[in-house]
Amino acid sequence: MLNKKQLSHIEKRLLEERARALRSLGLFDQMAKADRESGDSDLSVYTDHMADQGTEAMEREKAALFATKEGRYLYRIEEALRRLYNAPENFGSCHTCGADVGFERLDALPHARYCIECKVKEEEAA
Ligand SMILES: [Zn+2]
Numbered sequence: 001m002l003n004k005k006q007l008s009h010i011e012k013r014l015l016e017e018r019a020r021a022l023r024s025l026g027l028f029d030q031m032a033k034a035d036r037e038s039g040d041s042d043l044s045v046y047t048d049h050m051a052d053q054g055t056e057a058m059e060r061e062k063a064a065l066f067a068t069k070e071g072r073y074l075y076r077i078e079e080a081l082r083r084l085y086n087a088p089e090n091f092g093s094c095h096t097c098g099a100d101v102g103f104e105r106l107d108a109l110p111h112a113r114y115c116i117e118c119k120v121k122e123e124e125a126a
Helices: 004-024 028-038 046-053 056-066 069-086 103-108 116-125
Strands: none
Touching: 004 028, 004 069, 004 103, 056 069
16 A cells, blocks of 8 residues: 555656657657646546547547557556546555555556466466
8 A cells, every 4th residue: 555655656657658749659749739628637548638639530539549559558557547537546456466566666667467477377377
């Protein structure tokens, strides 16, 4: 279980990583504009934005985004931010065993969903 200070640190890390991923995808300016227009400065998620549109063009754009490693990474970051905002009390718990993922691991890998033991098991199984 993370304390408030740790949570806000992870939030900052996630936002940094999100900005970095958006920049490398060439989407940063587009997103900054969308953020301003929606008035939701905390989290106006690119993926949510596209889900709202729901057009065929948007679906294609989404598919193209997810076809890249950076695009999938961005999705994981945003998913983690959503988890952090929606259920901060559960953030940092392993999705498989419920153990603490650990602050140091989250600092290095803020979108981590599994503790190191479960991650290793998963990789061995794969
Ligand atoms: Zn675990």
